[in-house]
Amino acid sequence: MTAEVVPIPRKKPTLDPMLALTANGMNAVNSVILDRMQSEIPLIPALAGHLISGGGKRLRPMLTLAGAELVGYTGDRHYKLAAAVEFIHTATLLHDDVVDGSDLRRGKAAANIIYGNPATVLVGDFLFSRSFELMTEDGSLKVLKILSGASAIIAEGEVDQLTAQRQIETSEERYLGIIGAKTAALFAAASRIAAVVGECDDAQERALDDYGRNLGVAFQLVDDAIDYDSDAAEMGKDQGDDFREGKMTLPVILAYSRGTESERKFWKNAISGIKADDAALQEAISLIDKYNAVEDTRERARHFASRAVDAISIFPDSKARAAMAEAAHFAVARGY
Structure with a gap:
């Protein structure tokens, strides 16, 4: 008699x-952030602190620290x-929330x-200026070029997303280009x-660039999926925000491309803003x-998370490499 093989459940990445x-x-890092967000104008630290202390993952600065550990700096x-x-x-x-007219960020x-x-x-604008002060204090022209270049690419990506808004024929290729700029560039x-810095x-x-870039694309893809399969309590924002704003994200692009003629007509009306109420969101x-x-x-x-993990396989096995690999898997498995 053959014993039944019981599969060992895979631990959810964290x-x-x-x-x-x-x-x-x-x-x-947090000490630097708290110090540099201060100003003699009370509104500046109050407003910046509202978002900075709002419970974000701080994944991007963690990538810099983890990368430094990985290379032995x-x-x-x-x-x-x-x-x-x-x-x-x-x-x-902060700029995105103004452009999007968002009501919630990180649950508040x-x-x-x-x-x-x-x-x-x-x-x-003040925080952008503070970031450039910190870069110039470091003294590396190469670091300045990398971070200032990323800042410009992010802005280009946001403008590209704005011009693609409510454009139902937006292709998957263009969408990937947008998120590669607006999200992955900073990762x-x-x-x-x-x-x-580790020379x-x-x-x-x-x-390390490939790791961050692929992780950033994976992270944004999941963010866009979450807008249609999680509730506001999980997301920290209202469900369907992307839908109401007419953003062409991959779930919409795929559903539109696979739909019938009548379903495509629905999408055209919804994304154009003609019909984007709660009933339309449920449809x-x-x-x-x-x-x-x-x-x-x-x-x-x-797929992109796997590419991120593969990218750092050139480094010796270490706690840092394992942590960075699990972070990539977490980016995909998360529900918020």
Whole structure:
């Protein structure tokens, strides 16, 4: 008689190894952030602190710290640079919420709802300026080029997304280009600068850039899937925000391309804003489910996460490499 083989359940990936790896370093980074967001104008630290203390994952600065661990860097330059990365990210979020007219960010009222659009934009500008101060203090022209270049690419990606908004014929290729710019560019830069401060060779620098870039694409793909398969409590924002704003994300692109003529007509009306109420959102979710568009979006995310893990395989096995690999798998498995 053959014994029944009981499969061992796979442990769900978490950020815990990455959090443990970077905990001490993040204390130093947070000290820099708190110091540099201060101003004699009280509104600036109040508004910046509303978002910075809002419970974000801080994944981008963690990538700089983890990358430094991976390459064996033992100095302290990366703390200020990781803070610069977080300031760039926070500034883009503040600007995004104004552009999108968002009501929620990380589960609470968005800064623009509390403080108004003008103040939110200007504090975003302040944080960008602080990030460039930190870069110039580091003194590396190469680091400055990487992070300033990423900032420009992010802005280009946001403008490209804006011009693709409510354009139902947006292709998957263009969508991937948009998220490669607006999200993945900063992930790539945050990872790559660790190799620069660690004085790594070109191959190692490219590997960390590839890791961050592929992780960033995977992360955004999952964010876009979450908008159609999680509730507001999980997401920290209203479900269907992307839908109401007419954003062409991959779940919509796939459902539209696979739909019938009548379903495509629905999508054209919905994305154009003619019909985007709660009933339309539920119909959209139903069509996305019908054509497996969320799962296929997550499957593409898994592909990019695997590429991220492969990219750092050139480095010796270590706690840092394992933590970074698990962070890539977590980016795909998460529901928030």
